[in-house]
């Protein structure tokens with residue numbers, strides 16, 4: 664079996680084209696969505712991701728507000744920028760690019776954000792709404808994973824999903840989305856403390872690999888016909904991305920997301936989707 668590619672690049676392009684139409688409609692009503700980003704330090708990958716987010720905004724017609732601070736920025740300086748964006752009427756939604764430099768209290772920064780402007784769905788109030796099953800912006804990577812699976816008709820209802828990873832942006836929140844009644848999956852969350860990871864993986868219909876461990880998921884760990892989402896990003900000595908999924912998995916799985924070109928572009932598309940959704944909701948637009 665050769666797996667079908669879950670093409671995140673193409674799916675994200677289609678989503679963004681639909682969003683561009685919705686932004687035009689908002690602008691016709693005098694509403695201009697604006698995405699703010701807070702980028703601290705000089706992590707090359709973070710700079711690349713944030714640049715991509717602003718390229719998406721330009722493509723779709725969303726205004727960009729960019730705030731950059733040096734790696735030496737203090738907690739207070741970052742919090743000041745967050746307060747500015749909370750008060751800026753041109754900024755309808757924003758994100759703080761993660762990870763923040765060592766020594767910065769990330770949770771405190773997230774808690775300071777205006778939850779109504781949280782385009783990443785990572786403010787504790789919005790994560791809490793997800794637990795309570797109330798409408799809230801969804802964390803972008805988990806949201807992108809679900810949109811990608813739906814795009815290719817992968818059955819979520821009743822599926823056994825194994826998530827590997829417990830980070831805030833993906834691992835912790837994706838089970839909350841997958842176990843909603845609309846998705847109806849059964850989720851096992853695995854992590855570095857899981858005793859027999861292979862035993863869990865082998866019975867999964869869907870694997871979401873977000874551990875950041877190169878080639879962690881081996882062909883022999885995958886049930887034939889499973890869908891495998893490669894979310895983890897590590898880099899080799901040349902800076903090239905190495906995912907969590909071994910290339911040999913393509914011969915066993917029925918669907919696989921490439922890395923790059925899979926979940927990454929979907930993460931960006933769902934961020935702009937959150938910005939447009941929030942602008943429409945504020946304007947009372949029903950869809």
Ligand SMILES: Nc1nc2c(c(=O)[nH]1)N[C@@H](CN(C=O)c1ccc(C(=O)N[C@@H](CCC(=O)O)C(=O)O)cc1)CN2
Nearest residue numbers: 712758759760761762783803832923924925927928930
């Ligand atoms: N505030 C946030 N911080 C982080 C998030 C997040 O959702 N919110 N997720 C990741 C990084 N991320 C978004 O910020 C992100 C990762 C990857 C991509 C992407 O398009 N990747 C490309 C490859 C790019 C490359 O060559 O390096 C791909 O997969 O094709 C976009 C966004 C952590 N931080």
